[in-house]
Structure formats: C-alpha cells, structure tokens
Amino acid sequence: MNSSPSQVILALLTVALLSGRASASGSFQSEPATESPVATTAQPTIRRAEPNFKKMDDYRQNGVAGPYYPERAARMGLQGGAALECLLLANGALTKCRVLVEKPPGSGFGDASLKMAESRWMTAKPTIAEGHPLAEETVDVLVPFVFRKP
Known part of the structure; x- marks a missing residue:
C-alpha cells in the first residue's frame, strides 16, 4: 500500500495528538489510579474537523499551505504539519486556535497554521444540528505541509 506524504503526515499528527491528549487527561497510565473522594468531570469530546483551504495556482507547489x-x-524541502485546537464558528471561521502539536518541532508549521486560520485561508465545515450549523464548537484540525519542488 502506497501512502501519499500528506497521509503519512496526517497519521503522524493523529498519533501525536492522541498521545498528547491521553497523557494530558491521564487516560493512559502505567500505574493504577488511586481513588479520589472528589468527583471528576468528564472531558468534552472534541470533534476532528476537516479543513478547507483556498486554492491559488501561484502557490501550487506549496500544497494546501x-x-x-x-x-x-x-x-529545505521540509515537510510536516501541525495539529490545532480551535473554536469553529457557524460561518466556518476557525478562531481562538492554539497549537497542540508541531512536527517537526521548530519547523514553523504551527505558527503558519495559526496564520492560515486567522486569515481564513483555512476554514472548516461546522456540525449541523436540527438543520442549522452549531453557533460554535471546539474542534481539532490537522494541517499537513507537503512541499512540491517546482
């Protein structure tokens, strides 16, 4: 099975994102958890949103970015990606984003992803409930950076 560079990057980001969420929430522990007298609240489920990107022929070699x-x-011909957590509005705008994972670290892909969301180069489709888009929802967005040399 041949995977495209984008598919490989998205898979790596998914693994990094899931392992980060697991360690942050304490879901995967090597030692048994001790019982606590204080009730805990469940973490809300965060939906993975598929991003939509503007397309311009002038930037074809830069992929979706x-x-x-x-x-x-x-x-450098460097490829990688970033995982963001954003507030998705009914109009598709991704706001209040924060970088959860950047691969490789220090590549600039996290900051670039934030700029893509802020400028609306990247949007997403909101969840439709009872025939209407949700006013806002928290979503994870995986952003691949695949460079195609001209």
Whole structure:
C-alpha cells in the first residue's frame, strides 16, 4: 500500500495528538489510579474537523499551505504539519486556535497554521444540528505541509 506524504503526515499528527491528549487527561497510565473522594468531570469530546483551504495556482507547489508555507522549510524541502485546537464558528471561521502539536518541532508549521486560520485561508465545515450549523464548537484540525519542488 502506497501512502501519499500528506497521509503519512496526517497519521503522524493523529498519533501525536492522541498521545498528547491521553497523557494530558491521564487516560493512559502505567500505574493504577488511586481513588479520589472528589468527583471528576468528564472531558468534552472534541470533534476532528476537516479543513478547507483556498486554492491559488501561484502557490501550487506549496500544497494546501499556499503562501503560508514557512520560507525556511520550503527552502529545505521540509515537510510536516501541525495539529490545532480551535473554536469553529457557524460561518466556518476557525478562531481562538492554539497549537497542540508541531512536527517537526521548530519547523514553523504551527505558527503558519495559526496564520492560515486567522486569515481564513483555512476554514472548516461546522456540525449541523436540527438543520442549522452549531453557533460554535471546539474542534481539532490537522494541517499537513507537503512541499512540491517546482
């Protein structure tokens, strides 16, 4: 089975995101958890949103990142990605985003993903409930950066 670079990057980001969430929530522990007299609240389920990207022929070699592909990474032919947690609005805007994972670390892909969301280069489709989009929801967004040399 041949996987595209984007598929490989998305798989790596998914694993990193899930392991980060698991360790943050304490779901996967090597030692048995001790009982606590205080009730805990369940973490809300966060939906994975599929991002939509603007397309411009001038940036075809930069894949979905378009003009937001970090310059240094493009010069090096570096590929990777970022996982964001964002507030998705009914109009598809991704706001209040924060970087959860950046692969490889220090590549600039996390900051570039934040700029893509802020500028609305990247949007997502909101959940439809009872025929209407939700006013807002927290979502995870995986952003692949795959450079195609011209």
